[in-house]
Amino acid sequence: MQYDLIIIGMGISGISAGIYAKNSGLKILMLEKNMPGGLLNKISKINNYPGYREITGPDLSLELFNSVNELNIPYKIAEVEEIKVEKNKKIVKTTLGEFESKYVMIASGRESRKLGLPNETKLLGRGISTCALCDGALYKDKEVAVVGGGNSAIEEALYLSNIVKKIYLIHRRETFRADASLVKLLNEKKNIEIFYNSEVTSIIDEENKVKEIVINKEKTLEVSALFTYIGFEPSNSFVKDLNLLNENGYIEVDENYETKIKGIYAVGDSIKKDIYQLITAANDGVVAAIRIIRKSKKEKN
């Protein structure tokens, strides 16, 4: 069977696109390698998405997934390995086999950036975490460290400060990138100690669990966990052979969200753009879907 549109990724941009495409009558398939909602599942508090005064990331993910189910949007949990471009169709190779479509929309988003320390990958889930919401409760009344200086690091440090005994917040510069309102809340917290101009230079483990971290090669802090919030990198590696990526791994698109390969679109956190917010990701998905719907209808008439 050939689909009209395959959407890769069931985060907020992919699902927003899926809702419009399904409602328009296109034959669509959505693919997700992990959990619907994507990075949303790691966000403890959202208070800038219209319609919700405040909602947790997992609750918003569930709302999105409920829409997928209510609209009977077909989806599969499968990892995309490659997209092959043939004359009038695209073949999406996945861990569950190959699927064909006329249009493809890449909405595979981003994943957490790593510090690049030697034992970091080994200790992921053993003291190193990229999700305070998922793992914070494991460290109740313990001392932990958070690395980063953007909105994510500050928001998640604030969340953790109500659970753990003490937080060492480590930031590599003298000023935070995060919004002033968050920094103000941070400065009011009594159990957060901030280390400016500081980098984690090593992680010391014992029995395969985080025991200590060293900052600037000189100061050792005993911590039960290290939460890294140092930004994100696009998870687009399955298109690397299509020559669509810029030097930072983001996909370049035109004003219609179409890549330089006709029929392949990209949206949300996968693309090179200025503002990465939930609402702008949803916007990208909807605009791209409408462009595809219009083209597809013209072709069929």
Ligand code: NAP
């Ligand atoms: P970000 O804004 O890119 O900030 C990443 C932080 O990590 C920066 O402070 C950066 O330091 C630091 N960093 C990067 N690489 C590092 C390394 N190797 N070692 C140590 N520190 C490193 O990422 P984010 O905070 O995850 O936010 C991503 C996007 O989502 C942003 O656009 C943000 O505004 C948005 N967001 C919005 C909200 C909200 O609106 N409430 C909440 C969360 C996220 P430098 O500052 O020195 O570069």
